[in-house]
Amino acid sequence: MAQKTLIKLIVGSETIFFLALLMAFVYFSYVPTLNPRLVSRLDLTSTGLFTVLLLSSSFTFWRAEVSFRRGQTKQLRLWLIGTVVLGIVFLFGQGLEYRTLFREQLTISQGTFTTSFFTLTGFHGLHVLIGLIILSIVIYLAFLGDLDDPDSVLLPSVGIYWHFVDAVWAVVFMVVYVLPHVLADSTL
Amino acid sequence: MMPVMHYWTFDLASLAILLALGLLYGSMAGWRRQRGAGLYGAGLVLLALVQFSPLHTLALTCSMSAHMIGHMLLLLVVAPLLVLGLPRRPTGWSATHIDRLSAFFSTAPWIGWLMGLGTMWFWHIPGTYRASLAHGDTGIIPLCTLAGPSTDWAANLIHLVHPISLVMAGVCFAWPLLGPRPSQRMFPLTGVLYLFTACIGCSLLGMLITFAPAGSYYPYVPGQSYYAMLSVLPAGWPAEPAVDQQMAGLLMWVPGCLIYLTGAISLFIHWITDDDEAGQIAPVH
């Protein structure tokens, strides 16, 4: 109970942290005018694909929670591993994207757009990484057989964090990748 | 009185909405006056004012701030008044519905939160925002007004949906806090948090509008004077587009937030001084 409350509070606090980064990004990319040259360098399709993978990791985690409640140890382990794999693939995708951008000389010091882009996505990636580390520990515990008390709040607490990380990405993806295209296409 | 005060518009759609809401109350209350009828009535009167008064004409034709005031009144004042005014002893058919709604919102209050915030954000996407205004090409406000016929079916639909959706969203937002089943209401301190987070969501939108590039939200047709309204506006009205947009953003940001805050405080004060809870007086030995 207490753990879950704490995680909720921390997640609330983190939300504001990401809002600050997001506002900085919005400020530099949308004010006074959108910079389509740089946004067009972002690969909407491949990032979209990785986004789908990350968001589906929320689904796999939810399945893991269900298995946990039902005491199905085997499924629990499988779903957890699935979640971690999806998370790793997402990070891998982010790495690929960064590499492409670096090759085009779009580094963090190239301009305000890249500075705020790398900061925002980088901090999100960092959160994914932290989530993966926590999930690995959870998997380790699951294999040790320590996750057998259905009243334990460990998994639900980790879940709050993991769903939060996914939700943040959904917003980041909309604002960084999708919205510019929508705005550029509209007559505005 | 300023000449602009003469610009009242009556449209059949809004009249129908008002009538429907009134009838709804009647049928729910079993055609008897129940406690809270005054609040419900006040909500209806305010709704009528937003839809019919010069504010409406200003909002649709030349002033984003007026538009914003309308939004805030519908979402944050009219809707809570309607919810507060719902009959405490609803009759037959409505009782089960009210029970169901209350139970639903008490298990998933975040849906009310999302409805309120989501609708507010939705109507401020530049595209949808523009659709809810008067249209320059036709030169009239596209509603089934008494003043003229409608020309554009889609535009009319949006104009119908716009106020209804705001009031509905506001009702969903207010229900978990002020719903007619006190036992199903949210715990007041959670309510404070509910309102505070909503205030942040609203402030963000307000900030975006305030600092958005001038013109993003200003699709009014310059110089287009509906009903020769511009000529009767006081000097300095409407404000410069950039200033008007800023003002609208700030209206949502600051006074908007103050409405949430007032709600939070009154929620708190009512709760702490409310004697309904059991076990407050010690057994005296």
Place this chain on the structure above:
Amino acid sequence: MITDVELPEPEKSLPGATVNSDQGLLMWISSVDHKQIGIMYLLMALFYLFVGGLLALLMRVQLLVPNNHFLAPDAYNQLFTMHGTTMIFFVLTPAILGLAVYLVPLQIGANEMAFPRLNAFSFWISLFGGLLLYFSFLAGGAPDAGWFSYAPLNQTQYSASPGIDYYCIGLLLSGIGTVATAGNLAVTIITLRTPSMQYKYMPVFVWMVFIDSFLILAAFPSLNAALAMLLIDRQLDGHFFNTDAGGSALLWQHLFWLFGHPEVYIVVLPPFGVLSEVFQVYSRKPIFGYPFVVGSGIAISLLAFGVWVHHMFATGMGHTVNSFFAVSSMLIGIPTGVKVFNWLGTMYGGSIRFTTGMLFATAFLVEFTIGGLSGISFAIVPIDWQLTDTYYVVAHLHYVFLGGSLFGLFAGLFYWFPKMSGRMYSERLGNWFFWLFVIGFNLTFFVQHILGIIGMPRRVYTYPALAGYSALNLTSSLGAFLMGLSMLVFLYLLYDALKRGKRAGDNPWDGYTFEWLTSSPPPLKNFTTLPPVYSFRPVHDLNHPEIGDYKKPDEEKYGTKDID
């Protein structure tokens, strides 16, 4: 009579219960006990208070006479930056957290914080954050761009020494600690209240800490984000705030003040709670208008996020923005004013005992009113245009931080000193300390209002010999030395009390809240049994059953009865 209820044992044994007093320093270092961590927080605050005060005295020596060469300009700039940063992040913040961590479990009838290890972690990371910040003196220069470190002055091309990097990392670390403690406190209050303690029976101090925790959780992320961005600017050559490369100077100000203004309330709300306890007990009356005191705390904390732009009235943002924020800033004056009158109402009709704690509380009312009123002049935009960034601001913020926050903390420190140490302090020394401190404080800072009005900007390492400047600065410096002297008296008072103070009983002041039920100092396990709670001063109910709030209906408990 009220019968005690057994306090349920924690499911798991309390961490740290195996460490005992034989282990000396190790007992403290390894402790996860909320009382020990609270005391360590307070000692940390006291340590940094002396350090920060010393920096201030050096500054006042430099400003003693016009055109002084006691300090080089860059040294002076480092001093005032470190002074401000220290006082806000390493004195006031740890002091309020220390009091909260010490008292909240006691007042809500819990035996521990919800997360004792996290509690220890938060303390140590804050402490090391502070040490890291001070390490910058050895590493090539302390930060020198002021405690709010405006962009683009905080960029490498304008501040090449690593000071600002240390500022970022030090504040980030201590910020993490602060957020963790806030979360910990909030969860403790939500989950560990003794079963019969409803929210509306929580002592006002607990309420203020509760509100404060949310304020911290909501405000610090903005600072952390700003600091992370600044580090990226400085270390990775980013361009958030680098105006030479398209960055924005105002973005920093927005992010910083979005944190910075709530921070003012973060360090002032718990002292408000402290004062509410102190006024009640020493006046022998319940707090006047409990719902208003708590409600205005909530109002202040919610308003806190809607007023930060008033720090930026002179940045030329235009009338529309300025007007709205002028209005919202003025509104804060209402709940604050309400509180002052609540405390006056608490004293009114009481039987007031002027112990040192009560003296500080009484002086607080005057000093904080002055600070609050001068604060309103910054909400009045045209006056702000004249007075912002002058010595008037320096005076104002010291009346708020010192006259408000620190006076409240001192009141609390004297009030709870017998509980924490088990000893009574000498009231005679306490009186000396109080009067020296108050006179020194007013001498130092009152004249600074005038200095601001006659055109002296803040943060200047020296000033020309214009008429009035010399005399007023001299007065101010003398006042500062007097405060320095009074702090020595304070040290001696602590030494004297710990060495010679007579034993304090469990409840020397006839206090109202649960901490006074346990022994002084409290044992490792705070309580075994507790009486049920029927009002917001359960111990008063226990000790004065003939008065007994518990017999009254709520409208009498809370003073909301309608007047016929």
Place this chain on the structure above:
Amino acid sequence: MGDQNSVDEYLSAPRSYMETLSMLPSLLRPAAAQADRIASLTAYFTIAALLVLTIVIGLLIYIVVRFRARPGDAEPEQFTGNKVVEGFMIGVPTLLVIVFMYLTLDTMADVLPPDSGTQPDVVITGHRYWWEASYPGTKAIVANEIHLPVGRRLLLHINAADVIHDWWVPALGAKMDAIPGRTNHLWVTITKPGVYEGACSEFCGAQHAWMRIKVVAQPEPEFRDWVARKAQVANPVLSASAQAGAAFFSRQPCGSCHRIRGTAATGAVGPDLTHFASRRTMLAGLMENNPDNLRQWLTDPQHVKPGALMPRFIYPKDSINVLVDYLSSLK
């Protein structure tokens, strides 16, 4: 030399202590219409604030005296609230707030209306650590001592070259931040001729303290005269040693930072030196502008004003002397 005389006279006239006080750069000594408005608002506010403070202190004294614990006191009456008092408690501050909201909005609109979009009368740029003023429409560029005409509404544009500075002359009204990358504006209608002190009031680095402002307000004709002279290139009659100084100046890298119009020196980093010798103070108010101080400065700038952007050049004494002679003749 009319303006120089009138200002000098003003500065050197004998004065009583009270009059010296009146020369303080204080918002309570307004010399412009805008400052006047702010001063009266400040006065209203001070009265209201003092009133509130008196009430609080009065009540407090009464309570402290009346309700002091006396030996043998029983527990006092345990009242917890009073609706009337609470009503006042909220009502009175709310009323005050509403009054001051109105006054604030009213004064704001008067003091700082939006930029009219017309050509500014003066463009002021904050540098570390000095002020530059240029007069659009003329070629005049000056540093630190800024002349303005009396009796007409002036539009000032305020910029910064490096970090944030803040233009503040209390007698002339509002201050305004000078922010790199944006242009702020101020309106000033000076009502009284005189010399008005001001200072940078946003911390800008090592020498923030010596970034003072001197505004010389003159009647329109004198001001016109002054601008006309400042717009001309330096064309002084040079002594032999000053000529040697001029030659030295042009050989050395001085001209890459400083500008002396009419010569090859066109730098824009440091202050314009075209009419250097006509300023009464140097280094943004740090010291009087005389050959001795100038010599000191040129010998070791980092000793005189540590942190200033002027590097220390190691020049022989003779060269510094001729340089001083040259600069001192740039009237």
